[in-house]
Amino acid sequence: MVQAYETDTGSAGPEDPGQPVAGSGSRFRRLRTIGPFRPWRGDGDGGKGPWRRGIVLAGCAVVVALLTALHAQIPNRIGNLGSLSETFLPWLAVLTVPPLLVAALWRRSGTALVALSLPVVVWLNLFGGLIADKSSGGGDLTVASHNVNAGNPDPEGTAREVAGAGADVLALQELAHGQVSAYRKALSGTYEYHSVQGTVGLWSKYPLKQVAPVDIRMGWTRAMRATVATPQGDVAVYVAHMPSVRVKMNAGFTANERDKSADALGEAIAMEETAHVVLLGDLNGTMNDRALQAITSQMRSTQGAAGDGFGFSWPASFPMARIDQILVKGAEPVDSWTLPRTDSDHLPIAASIKLR
Structure with missing residues (x-):
């Protein structure tokens, strides 16, 4: 009788939809x-x-x-x-x-x-x-830059991919001595003129003159300058690869060598007499980095002025920073973009500029 009485009065378990324990109103109150x-x-x-x-x-x-x-x-x-x-x-x-x-x-x-x-x-x-996308048309000169990685397993393929972007002037950094001939061979059909200085090189569809290495206080050549004779006039083009930086537990952000090289490159650009100046290279630093002020204080970033997004270039597998730069002086950026990934650990970058 006791068991029957409990059943008749509706003593129910959690599966009974009529009870508050499992009812929709109860679920809402619990939420x-x-x-x-x-x-x-x-x-x-x-x-x-x-x-x-x-x-x-x-x-x-x-x-x-x-x-x-x-x-x-x-x-x-x-x-x-x-x-x-x-x-x-x-x-x-x-x-x-x-x-x-x-x-x-x-x-x-x-x-x-x-x-x-x-x-x-x-x-x-x-x-x-x-x-926002700040690109516009009307560029006179298209330039590209790429740190190709000294250990690149396919230098010819990388060269062809970058050349396919259609740049008038192409700068390459971290050219391994044994791979220079491969880059020359792959790019010869697109670029008539070129020069390699140390581990950096410049390829151009227009004649090059006054080619020389630039001393950035490293002991070996990782920067160069050349005058590119474009139809709109001469353009001084600098190619540079700043020293690498590292994050070490016992020393922090080791960037002193890069900072010294940036100061030296900034001094060289400040003495430049040509009206139009372009810097292409791996600066191992962003435009926000105060240590590059000797350079960034006198030049404009094409990505900041005419790009779409941050244009991160490193590391190529998951870009988190734009340490590869195209900077201009005496010219107007009209477009800036990153190119598809190659076998390097950096993404290639390109920009279109108007010579004024």
């Missing part, structure tokens, strides 16, 4: 008790409201905003920390804001959500202009 779905008014957390929760998250958002906006103030005295942060500066907010946003919603913190607007605004102010 409202989880993380960001809980009411945002003061409940739990000692009765703290949304403006008193998540203070630590808000502080983290402010720090990200300050590091992004004031990156130039991060000192280089300790392990070149400033240059390291500037190399990957666009990624600082990209990698930190999304998890902070999730945490702010989970904590139901209005304060943290408001604070997160700060790094977003700073990021858009610094990099928002790179997102």
